[in-house]
Amino acid sequence: MIGIFDSGVGGMTVAKAIEEALPDFRLIYFGDLAHSPYGSKSRETICRYSRHNTDFLLSHGAKLIVIACNSAASVATREVTDNYPVPVFEVISPAVRLAAATTRQQKIGVIGTRATISSAVYDREIEKILPGSRVFSQACPLLVPLVEEGWINKRETKMILRRYLDPLQRRQVDTLVLGCTHYPLLKHLIQPRIGKQVTVIDSSHAVAEELRLFLEQRPEVAKTLQKDGENLYYVSDVTPSSQKTADFIFNRKIKLLKYEEHSGG
Amino acid sequence: MIGIFDSGVGGMTVAKAIEEALPDFRLIYFGDLAHSPYGSKSRETICRYSRHNTDFLLSHGAKLIVIACNSAASVATREVTDNYPVPVFEVISPAVRLAAATTRQQKIGVIGTRATISSAVYDREIEKILPGSRVFSQACPLLVPLVEEGWINKRETKMILRRYLDPLQRRQVDTLVLGCTHYPLLKHLIQPRIGKQVTVIDSSHAVAEELRLFLEQRPEVAKTLQKDGENLYYVSDVTPSSQKTADFIFNRKIKLLKYEEHSGG
Numbered sequence: 001m002i003g004i005f006d007s008g009v010g011g012m013t014v015a016k017a018i019e020e021a022l023p024d025f026r027l028i029y030f031g032d033l034a035h036s037p038y039g040s041k042s043r044e045t046i047c048r049y050s051r052h053n054t055d056f057l058l059s060h061g062a063k064l065i066v067i068a069c070n071s072a073a074s075v076a077t078r079e080v081t082d083n084y085p086v087p088v089f090e091v092i093s094p095a096v097r098l099a100a101a102t103t104r105q106q107k108i109g110v111i112g113t114r115a116t117i118s119s120a121v122y123d124r125e126i127e128k129i130l131p132g133s134r135v136f137s138q139a140c141p142l143l144v145p146l147v148e149e150g151w152i153n154k155r156e157t158k159m160i161l162r163r164y165l166d167p168l169q170r171r172q173v174d175t176l177v178l179g180c181t182h183y184p185l186l187k188h189l190i191q192p193r194i195g196k197q198v199t200v201i202d203s204s205h206a207v208a209e210e211l212r213l214f215l216e217q218r219p220e221v222a223k224t225l226q227k228d229g230e231n232l233y234y235v236s237d238v239t240p241s242s243q244k245t246a247d248f249i250f251n252r253k254i255k256l257l258k259y260e261e262h263s264g265g
Numbered sequence: 266m267i268g269i270f271d272s273g274v275g276g277m278t279v280a281k282a283i284e285e286a287l288p289d290f291r292l293i294y295f296g297d298l299a300h301s302p303y304g305s306k307s308r309e310t311i312c313r314y315s316r317h318n319t320d321f322l323l324s325h326g327a328k329l330i331v332i333a334c335n336s337a338a339s340v341a342t343r344e345v346t347d348n349y350p351v352p353v354f355e356v357i358s359p360a361v362r363l364a365a366a367t368t369r370q371q372k373i374g375v376i377g378t379r380a381t382i383s384s385a386v387y388d389r390e391i392e393k394i395l396p397g398s399r400v401f402s403q404a405c406p407l408l409v410p411l412v413e414e415g416w417i418n419k420r421e422t423k424m425i426l427r428r429y430l431d432p433l434q435r436r437q438v439d440t441l442v443l444g445c446t447h448y449p450l451l452k453h454l455i456q457p458r459i460g461k462q463v464t465v466i467d468s469s470h471a472v473a474e475e476l477r478l479f480l481e482q483r484p485e486v487a488k489t490l491q492k493d494g495e496n497l498y499y500v501s502d503v504t505p506s507s508q509k510t511a512d513f514i515f516n517r518k519i520k521l522l523k524y525e526e527h528s529g530g
Contacts, residue, residue, distance in 0.1 A: 142411065
């Protein structure tokens, strides 16, 4: 199975994109809702949770890991890559490569949680591929709670988005990376506010496409992941709003399986 | 020591009120930031975290527990009371008693997180003391993230507050309980929006006053809690915004001590 983890249900936007790009493969998802959100937690704590999530996925049959959480991808990718003998994908690099290939004026905007933006991972990764380009980043910590409340079309959400996007628009970015898995659910509000000339990069599609290419070239890996059952969606806590968000992302009823944690918290 | 726990640093409004009411007693605080917020998590998960926090406080010398988190108080008070041989206080009952004593028209409003409001604990507790009174409650899940962002005076915060408070104002409540420890930080915006004729009840002061009366009547307990050192503020994770919020609540620099968790997450 393809193992995917996130701090909550937002990473299901990535699971959905992978499901669409690779319908013949089986997925197992783990949403760490008992510790959600990661965006406001420290590097050390996020690394510990990421190891825990990877252990869970591998012990349940995953042969490949996708880190579908930008906060975890930005601070814990090396931790996972170095400690587990399986291919590891994450949501940042594919979006960075796509943004670098897209920008014309070499002015790229990035929005994300506080943890992702403070880590400056996008700035560093873009600089590696496209030296001399300018990256303007903006932490948008209120967007995740707004999405999780279902305030997708409320006036306050639009005002808060404008407050976050205005500085990027003034910098005339021509490409905007959605550096958080919840943000694709606000893309219909983001695109008109950042301007229709700006290319908005959705990292869930970018990682799904890279994964598809990888599996085409590595049939020996691909055959260990092939579908022999339903996709599984585990979470470490079940709450009414998580069920609502999950169903909303997939546009169908998702059966959330509760994983019981045994150790002390 | 008086042990106080909360899901994060919001409960420091309670610690501060106790510090002011009982300056001769020593406090130990535990903010479970590694699992924050509790408001969106399940009853079972909140109970597990509450036992964990109580274990921490008792093993560090606390002889009395104050549950300074409304979400934990609403679902885990019995769990803590039944399993530990120490006096347990929490933020709900004192506020309920004060609201019942204050209301003239027997119409009380309650605002809180989704977990607190769904538990209907305020409705039940008020009904016990003041049968036949009417309680109107409103979940305000965006207020905690707004406070933690420091958006204390932003236009969006005022609009969101109006959206939350309008239904309570239409019901003409004469008393409003702030059922979340973060909300006292917004009291200057809440009071004018709910109306100056409405008494706003801050649970941190209510619990501090009950604790003061209890210790006056129980000198044998009081003497085990007396000051012989600095107050201690532990957290299970340290983040820039938690430090900022803690300093803001106390209006002075607070030294946050990191508690290292040993078990798997």
